[in-house]
Amino acid sequence: MALLHAAAAVATAKFAVFQPTDHTLVAAIALAVLVGTVALWSAIDAWTGLAGAGRCWFIAALVAGAGSGVLTVAGKAVFVDRTGVSALASALTGGAAFTALLVLVPAGLGLLVGRRLAASYHAGDGEPEREEVPRRPRPRPHREAGAAH
Structure with a gap:
């Protein structure tokens, strides 16, 4: 995620140098791609039942x-x-917080949607529920009369 976000930021900055008037559209498209990627990836994680997906996405953010x-x-x-190097301080404070939220919020929504999709997929998969087969009682060992317990 860090590499994807950094590549988007560098690409939009490079585009802004050559086309300063069209920068807004490109930034909006890059933001939509980043949010969509995180939401889709986290929804797939939740849909497949990844254990600890919420914690993984929090750490990833x-x-x-x-x-x-x-x-x-x-x-x-x-x-x-x-x-x-002077730009590093602002990138590690405000920029890092914005990127962390840009990962965390769509990931949370994706996890929610993925869990709901998994629940509806498993509830309506068309296969009949497996009936519980009654178990036969196990035979008790034969005890002799007068044996100590």
């Missing part, structure tokens, strides 16, 4: 926040405008 901040500054320094 934290790692993506900090990781994308560092990768965005490095990417802009190499590909866009030679951004310096």
Whole structure:
């Protein structure tokens, strides 16, 4: 997630350099792709029944926040405008918080939708419920009269 968010940020910054008037549309499309990717991925995790998916996505949001901040500054320094180390502080505070929320909120929605889809899929899969087969009682061992218990 950190690499995907950093690539989107660097690509929109590079586009803004060459087309400053069309930057808003590209930023909105990049944001929609990022949100859609997280929501779809987390919905698939919930639908398949991944154990601890909520915790995994929470940790992914934290790692993506900090990781994308560092990768965005490095990417802009190499590909866009030679951004310096001075931009790292704001990328690791406000930028990281925004990215973490940009992962956490759609992931939560995706997990909710994925669980609902899984429940409705398993409830209406068309297969009849398996009937419980009555168990025969196990035979008791034969005890001899007068035996000690």
